[in-house]
Amino acid sequence: MTWTWFHRLASPPYIYTLAARLTPWFAWPAGLLIVAGLWGGLVLAPPDYQQGDGFRIIYVHAPSAWMSLMVYTTMAIAAAVGLIWRIKVAHAVAASCAPIGASFTFAALVTGALWGQPMWGTYWEWDPRLTSELILLFLYLGYMGLRAAMEDTQRADRASGVLAVVGVVNVPIIHYSVTWWNSLHQAPTVMRLAKPEIAASMLVPLLMMLLGFTLFFAAILLVRLRGEVLSRERSASWIREVVSA
Amino acid sequence: MNSMSRFFEMGGYAAFVWPAYAITFAAIVLNILWARRSLARSREEARRRLAARGEGA
Amino acid sequence: MNRVVTPIAGSLVQTDTAPSTQTPAWPDTAQASVLEAARLALARDLRLAFRKRDQLVQPLAFYAMVTMLFPLSISPELSRLREVAPGVLWAGALLASLLALEFLFRDDAYDGTLEQYALSGQSLTWLMFAKTAAHWLLTGLPLALMAPLAGLSLGVPAAALPGIVVSVAVGSIALSLIGSIGAALTLGVKRSSALLALLTLPLSLPVLIFGARATQLAISGGPLLAPLELLAALAVLGVTLAPLAAAAAVRISLE
Numbered sequence: 353m354t355w356t357w358f359h360r361l362a363s364p365p366y367i368y369t370l371a372a373r374l375t376p377w378f379a380w381p382a383g384l385l386i387v388a389g390l391w392g393g394l395v396l397a398p399p400d401y402q403q404g405d406g407f408r409i410i411y412v413h414a415p416s417a418w419m420s421l422m423v424y425t426t427m428a429i430a431a432a433v434g435l436i437w438r439i440k441v442a443h444a445v446a447a448s449c450a451p452i453g454a455s456f457t458f459a460a461l462v463t464g465a466l467w468g469q470p471m472w473g474t475y476w477e478w479d480p481r482l483t484s485e486l487i488l489l490f491l492y493l494g495y496m497g498l499r500a501a502m503e504d505t506q507r508a509d510r511a512s513g514v515l516a517v518v519g520v521v522n523v524p525i526i527h528y529s530v531t532w533w534n535s536l537h538q539a540p541t542v543m544r545l546a547k548p549e550i551a552a553s554m555l556v557p558l559l560m561m562l563l564g565f566t567l568f569f570a571a572i573l574l575v576r577l578r579g580e581v582l583s584r585e586r587s588a589s590w591i592r593e594v595v596s597a
Numbered sequence: 598m599n600s601m602s603r604f605f606e607m608g609g610y611a612a613f614v615w616p617a618y619a620i621t622f623a624a625i626v627l628n629i630l631w632a633r634r635s636l637a638r639s640r641e642e643a644r645r646r647l648a649a650r651g652e653g654a
Numbered sequence: 655m656n657r658v659v660t661p662i663a664g665s666l667v668q669t670d671t672a673p674s675t676q677t678p679a680w681p682d683t684a685q686a687s688v689l690e691a692a693r694l695a696l697a698r699d700l701r702l703a704f705r706k707r708d709q710l711v712q713p714l715a716f717y718a719m720v721t722m723l724f725p726l727s728i729s730p731e732l733s734r735l736r737e738v739a740p741g742v743l744w745a746g747a748l749l750a751s752l753l754a755l756e757f758l759f760r761d762d763a764y765d766g767t768l769e770q771y772a773l774s775g776q777s778l779t780w781l782m783f784a785k786t787a788a789h790w791l792l793t794g795l796p797l798a799l800m801a802p803l804a805g806l807s808l809g810v811p812a813a814a815l816p817g818i819v820v821s822v823a824v825g826s827i828a829l830s831l832i833g834s835i836g837a838a839l840t841l842g843v844k845r846s847s848a849l850l851a852l853l854t855l856p857l858s859l860p861v862l863i864f865g866a867r868a869t870q871l872a873i874s875g876g877p878l879l880a881p882l883e884l885l886a887a888l889a890v891l892g893v894t895l896a897p898l899a900a901a902a903a904v905r906i907s908l909e
Contacts, residue, residue, distance in 0.1 A: 386625075395604070405608030412621035435902075452628055459624040463617040470613050487856040494853045501843045510906040511839045515853060518835055518899050522856070568625065575632040579639030586646070595644045 362439045364581045365590040371574040371581075378571035385564030392557030400554075409467040411557060415565040416460035420488055421523050423453030423569060427495075428520035431513035440584050441577075443509035446516060447499065448576035452569055454492035461485060480529035484522055491519040505584060691776040692784040699788035702761075709757065713750040713793050714800055720746040721804040732809030739808040740869035744862050746804065747797050747822055748829060752851055754793040755833040758785060759904070763841055772908055778901035786834045786897060794826030810873055817872030824885045825865040831892030832857045838903035861888055 360366050393411035400407035427449035434442030464482065465475040476482065495512050502508035550558075585591055607614040703710055724742045725735055735742075762768040762785075771781045801822045802815040810818065836853035840846035868881035 399608055404610065405606075406610035406613060408607065409614055409617045412617050416621055416624070451631060455624045455628055459621050462620050466613045466617040470610055483859070487859055490852065490856040494849070494856065497849050497852055498839060498843075501840070501846070501849055507842070507906060507909060510909075511903060514835075514899055514903050514906065515839055518895075519857065568628075572628050572632045575636055579632075579636040582639040582643050585643075591643050592647060595640050595647065 362437075362441050364441060364585050364588065365594075367441050367444075368578050368581050368590075368594060371578050375571050375574045378567045378574065382564050382567035382571055385560045385567065389557045389560035389564055392560060393554075397554045397557055398551075403471055406467070406470050407554075409463055411561050413460060413463040413467055414558060415561045416456045416463055417485070418562055419456035419565055419569060420453055420460050420485065421526060422566065423449050423456065424488060424492070424516075425520065425523055426573075427453060428516045428523075431516040435510060435513045435517070440509070441581060443513060444577055444580035444584060445573070446513060447509070447580050448573050450492055450496050450499075451576075452572055454489060454496065456565075457485065457489045457492060461489065481526060484526040484529055488522055488526060491515075491522060495519075688777050688780050691774070692780040695771070695781050695784040696788050699785055700791065703788070703792050710792060710796075713754040714796055716753055717746050717750040717797055717800060717804065720749060721807060725808070736809040736811075736873065739805060739810050739873065740866040742808060743801055743804055743818065743822070743869055744825070744866045747801065747826060747865075748855070748858055748862055750797055751793055751826060751829045751833060752854060754789065755830075755837045755850060755854070756847060758789050758834060758837045759841055763907075768904060769908055772905055778904065779897045782834060782838070782900040782904065783893070783897040786830050786900070789834070790827055790830040794830050795823060797826055798823035813875065814869075814872040817878050818869055821865050821868035821872065821878065821882060821885060824882060824889055825861045825868075827889040828861045828885065828892045829858055831889070831896035832861070834900040835896055835903060838900040838907065841904065841907035861885065864888070 361370075389411060393408055397408070399405045427446045430442045430445035430449065433439060434446060461482075464485075468477075469475045495515055498512045498515055499508045502511060582591065582594075605611060605615075721742060724738060728734065728738065759768060762771075772778055774781075798819050801818050802810075805815060805818050806812070833850075833854050835857075836850050839853060840850050843849060864881045864884045868878045868885065871878040871881065
């Protein structure tokens with residue numbers, strides 16, 4: 353009984369219409385949360401006693417970094433599902449994730465550099481977290497490059513799927529690098545199992561931004577997914593109704 | 598107006614805070630535009646494929 | 655006409671370069687023949703490589719050239735070179751290993767041997783392990799033996815040399831294994847050198863980091879057991895996971 357919805361998700365026409373219908377349900381809350389988070393973070397939250405107003409970069413840096421890891425994990429899981437059960441829709445999900453993840457990894461690196469210079473004295477340092485985040489960017493680019501190099505979509509799906517799964521080992525390395533090694537980057541204050549050590553007025557906007565970005569990812573994923581699903585359906589009859597609409 | 602200028606100066610960190618926000622905003626906007634263009638292109642391609650086959654199987 | 659031993663279905667089949675004309679006998683016991691097949695694949699790769707000896711020297715010559723770039727472009731002073739020696743030795747080894755990776759599957763993909771491996775009913779994972787082992791014996795190990803020469807040219811003290819040989823030898827195991835995944839993924843891709851590097855280098859960076867650290871400690875005379883153990887751990891991790899991924903990638907490329 354429970355497996356029927358899973359099988360329906362694997363059906364391209366169903367996914368196409370479902371994605372179209374769901375997109376606004378993620379897009380609007382995402383927009384609201386981000387705006388509210390920006391208001392809370394830029395205006396309402398008090399300045400940090402150590403970093404002054406400079407700490408407010410956290411409201412764009414932390415969500416971007418979170419996106420870079422979360423999107424890759426999603427991509428790797430989708431790729432694994434696609435490889436194991438040979439589901440085209442899963443491969444379409446993985447393909448949709450990559451550009452989103454790459455752009456936010458880049459944003460995380462740049463916002464991190466802009467935060468690092470005034471606070472810790474340097475734009476960049478080759479410490480474990482920054483280096484492994486940079487590696488993550490290269491993994492995304494490698495994934496996209498491998499896809500682009502192969503003409504056959506099915507082979508591109510499966511080859512890049514293997515790459516995505518192999519590269520997922522980098523994600524825990526990035527996350528735990530600040531606890532495993534002495535690093536320039538600070539230890540986790542929010543994403544840890546113990547209670548976060550940060551004031552509520554600063555924490556709440558951060559959580560709103562994190563959630564808002566996550567919903568934004570879902571919305572963009574759904575838009576891209578429709579295109580990816582379409583391009584994998586060569587001769588299906590359901591396309592006729594969809595594209596002539 | 599005083600609080601407005603204080604807001605923009607970000608306690609002296611304006612040169613770092615605002616570019617950071619700008620680039621993140623750019624990432625968001627680019628993702629929206631890119632995703633929509635990618636979908637439009639896929640739809641156009643599907644339409645062309647169907648037309649080439651004369652709307653038939 | 656070259657007579658080549660190919661492990662088809664675990665039996666020692668002597669074929670000419672068209673193995674499909676043979677009808678192999680399928681063994682009943684698959685277990686014992688897996689290792690036998692792997693051993694045969696390894697022996698085959700080694701024998702074929704020694705027929706083209708000049709191709710064997712290429713990565714070594716490349717390594718020598720890369721090492722030479724740094725004294726010429728940075729500074730000929732040995733004291734300064736000694737500081738950058740760990741990085742140069744390891745970056746050079748990584749790049750030379752990358753160069754040799756392109757040949758790992760190429761010839762076998764062209765003449766259909768890789769397809770025979772996939773269809774043989776033998777564990778493709780084991781065969782990938784055997785091929786990667788051959789690659790290490792033909793590339794990684796010679797690079798490790800050459801590293802002392804490169805090190806001496808960069809002002810490394812003689813006492814550091816054994817440590818350097820060991821660290822490059824162990825580290826290059828992991829490099830060969832990680833590289834085999836990228837090589838298998840880019841099998842069907844034309845002009846794949848840059849893509850292969852883009853795929854392999856990110857995953858090889860931990861090896862580079864620990865290897866350079868081990869070399870650094872060897873030069874300064876410190877205890878290099880810790881980074882060596884990490885290199886060994888990476889090699890073990892690679893041995894267990896990489897052939898599996900490479901086999902999956904080869905199957906995808908052969909479809």
